[in-house]
Amino acid sequence: MLRDSYGRVATDLRVSLTDRCNLRCTYCMPEEGLDWLGKPQLLSDDEIVRLVDIAVRELGVTELRFTGGEPLLRPGLVDIVRRCAALRPRPRMSVTTNGVGLERTAEALRDAGLDRVNVSLDTLDPEVFRRLTRRKRHADVLRGLEAAHSVGLTPVKINTVLMPGLNEDEAPRLLEWALERGYELRFIEQMPLDAQHGWTREGMITAEDILESLGRRFRLTPEGERERGSAPAERWLVDGGPARVGVIASVTRPFCRACDRTRLTADGQVRxxxxxxxxxxxxxxxxxxxxxxxxxxxxxxxxxxxxxxSGLDDPGFLQPQRPMSAIGG
Structure with a gap:
């Protein structure tokens, strides 16, 4: 097993398939993009499948998440999913995506063996989306969500980052919208993983801010630590349930003691x-x-x-050299 010296066992593998992305979210990368990895640096499809096979067969990994960058930009994604679905024991598989290309790929991914998707969506306002992502692709993301839900890649989970002065007031509206459509919404605190290294604790919308905003419209009941397990999201029942909302508070409420994740970058580095x-x-x-x-x-x-x-509470914390797009979510 993948055991660390504190007794934690990693059973959840995050595999980054590319560092490239077709959006330019302000909290992730500059408008001009980054210096992308060259093809010789990237793991081939065969190399990815072999490493996943080792992780599943030799090391006890049971959950597999394909990330990026934007994983739907990886030409061989569907085939990678199909080959990983044939591994034994079969891992549970999901993709974290910005949703831009999901409408055209959802059915093929489902047929290949993908179980579900996580889609990033920070706003319901197309203009705010353009300001956040520097692209006019809001409608594409909404159609991608609908496609994933219609083909059964469920539960469809939405990841939302709130930013001061842009979408910080949208939490209640986003939750109401998600509940109406059967999506599971999770708010994520902005983390110090931007390429610009512009993150500041003072400029961050915290879990407490989010819960206070949601509490003005909904009755939230903590789901409890036992139900959470090693999941990064703290979850609350909405108006008595069964609907839930999650908050991933990596900065203000670290969950390192129960971490069960290991990460593989697109160029074959274990993190x-x-x-x-x-x-x-x-x-x-x-x-x-x-x-x-x-x-x-x-x-x-x-x-x-x-x-x-993670060391986030240490005054001497240093941000990783690689940004989130190069590490994988």
Whole structure:
């Protein structure tokens, strides 16, 4: 298993398929984009499937999440999903996407074996969307959500980041809209993972801010720690349930003690924490002819060195050199 020195076991693997994205969200990257990885640096489709197979067969991974960048930009995504669905034991599989290309790919992904999707949507206002993402693709995202729901990639989860002066007042409206359509909404605190390194704690909409805003329209009842398990989102029943809303408070309410995640970047580096400043190279081992057990041992060693927490509460916290788009969500 992928056990660390604090007794935590990683069973959830996040696989970044690309660092590229077709949006330019203000809290993620500059308008001009970034210096993307070249094709020789990226893991091939075969290399991704082999590493996932090792993780599932040798290391006890049961949950698989494909991320980016924007994973729908990966030409081989559907085939990667199909091949991973054939692994034994079969992992549960999901994709985190901005939803722009989901309308045209949802059915193919479902047929390949994908179980569900997480879609980023920060606003219901097309103009605010344009200001946040620097693109006019709001309608595409809404159609993508509808397509995912209609083909059964459920529960469809929506990830929302609230930003001061842009969409900070939209929480109640977003929740009402999501509940009407059967989507599961989760608010995420803005994290220090932007390429510009412009994040400040003082400029962040916190979990308390979000809950206070929602509480003015809805009655929220904590679902409880036992139901949450290792999930990053704290969840509340809305008006007595069964509908729920989640808040991922990585900054103000860290959940490191129950973390069960390991991450693989698009260029084949293992990250044992989203906020880690160190990585372990699996691509080099793959391409030098290492066997499955050797790669598994490298992965185990990488996870054993995982720190107790993210360090966000440390006054000396240093943001990772890689931004979120290059790490994978």
């Amino acid at each position: 044992n924490c989203l906020f880690a400043r160190e990585e372990s190279d699996l691509r080099g081992a793959l391409r030098s002819g290492a066997g499955d057990e050797e790669i598994a041992e490298l992965w185990r060693a990488a996870m054993w060195g995982k720190k107790a927490g």
